Amino acid sequence: xxxxxxxxxxxxxxxxxxxxxxxxxxxxxxxxxxxxxxxxxxxxxxxxxxxxxxxxxxxxxxxxxxxxxxxxxxxxxxxxxxxxxxxxxxxxxxxxxxxxxxxxxxxxxxxxxxxxxxxxxxxxxxxxxxxxxxxxxxxxxxxxxxxxxxxxxxxxxxxxxxxxxxxxxxxxxxxxxxxxxxxxxxxxxxxxxxxxxxxxxxxxxxxxxxxxxxxxxxxxxxxxxxxxxxxxxxxxxxxxxx
Numbered sequence: 084x085x086x087x088x089x090x091x092x093x094x095x096x097x098x099x100x101x102x103x104x105x106x107x108x109x110x111x112x113x114x115x116x117x118x119x120x121x122x123x124x125x126x127x128x129x130x131x132x133x134x135x136x137x138x139x140x141x142x143x144x145x146x147x148x149x150x151x152x153x154x155x156x157x158x159x160x161x162x163x164x165x166x167x168x169x170x171x172x173x174x175x176x177x178x179x180x181x182x183x184x185x186x187x188x189x190x191x192x193x194x195x196x197x198x199x200x201x202x203x204x205x206x207x208x209x210x211x212x213x214x215x216x217x218x219x220x221x222x223x224x225x226x227x228x229x230x231x232x233x234x235x236x237x238x239x240x241x242x243x244x245x246x247x248x249x250x251x252x253x254x255x256x257x258x259x260x261x262x263x264x265x266x267x268x269x270x271x272x273x274x275x276x277x278x279x280x281x282x283x284x285x286x287x288x289x290x291x292x293x294x295x296x297x298x299x300x301x302x303x304x305x306x307x308x309x310x311x312x313x314x315x316x317x318x319x320x321x322x323x324x325x
Contacts, residue, residue, distance in 0.1 A: 084134065086320070090114040092142040092160070092256050094263035095135070095151050097126055098270050101279025102286045109270040109290070110134070111263060117298030118266050120290040122283070128153050142249060144260045147239065152246075159246040162260035163189050166236060173232040181228035182236070188223065192216045192251060193258045200254035213251045220247065269293060 087093055097110045100122065108126045112119045112135055123130045128150040137155045145151035146162045167189055173182040195216065199209040224241050228234055240247065250256040273279075273289070280286035299309045312318035 084112065084119040087112055087114055087117050087119055088135075088139055088141070090116050090141060091253070092144055093139065094144040094260050094266075095154070096145065096260060096263035096267045097148065097150075098267050100270055100274050100286070102283050103281060104279075107283075107286065109267065111266045113263055113266045113297075115301060117301055118294055120270075120294045120297075122280070122286040122290045124283075126150065142253070142256050144257065144263065146260055147243065147246075152243070158249050159243075160249045160256055160258070161243055161246040163193060163247075163258045164261070166240070169236045170233070173228075173230055173236065176232055177230045179228055179230045179233045181223065181226065182230075182233045185220075185223055185236070185240075188216065188219055189258075192248065196251055196254065196258065199251070213248070216248060216251060220244075266297065269297075 093112050093114050095110070095112050097108050100107050100109045102122065102124075105124070107122055107124050108130070109120060109122045110130055119134075121130065121134050123133075126148075131150050131154050135154065139154065139156045141156065142158050142160050143151065143154055143156040144160045144162065146165045152159065167186050170182040170186040170189075173179045174186070195212055198204070199212050220240070221244075224237060224244070228237060250258040280289065295309075295313075296306055299306045309318060
């Protein structure tokens with residue numbers, strides 16, 4: 084996990100699972116360097132404090148869950164697709180114009196990130212583009228929609244205003260948390276096949292093995308060979324690998 088936290092950004096996510104017939108949560112923190120999984124009975128900040136800690140100095144990507152929002156970090160980046168799904172619901176329910184405008188603004192900002200960080204793009208123009216999106220969102224947040232579903236999204240955007248556009252200021256920070264959702268998919272697959280875990284000890288062993296295997300994949304190392312080296316005591320972790 085220390086190696087993962089050295090990265091410019093880290094994505095975090097959590098999903099429900101069953102352990103000995105009881106509801107538990109599988110957590111993941113990941114980036115290009117590796118993946119770290121844990122399984123705990125809690126979905127609260129106590130798990131963050133126990134494992135991830137309170138000393139992260141990068142950008143934390145997540146879906147606005149309370150424990151993730153509370154995590155100390157240099158900055159937070161909320162997942163755009165989560166907002167866009169909620170906005171789409173409002174559009175489907177009542178064809179809300181406000182929801183359409185905000186959803187469109189988020190889509191355009193994601194495309195703009197790639198454009199403004201292309202080689203040769205003028206820095207002053209980049210700043211103007213960044214500010215144009217900031218200002219456009221501020222204007223939209225001052226125009227409350229009438230539909231309750233849209234109003235709920237607007238309140239969340241207002242509360243977490245500074246967590247919407249950090250990605251525009253760094254070409255390496257994604258505007259979504261899709262990589263964490265892909266990383267946590269193993270938990271859903273395991274639950275679907277086996278229904279969960281029989282014991283907390285087995286669940287924790289699963290998390291350790293999954294952390295090792297997924298990290299080796301990201302570092303483009305042979306998983307079986309890495310396990311052999313680990314058992315033989317000759318395994319060396321490649322710090323900073325991406």
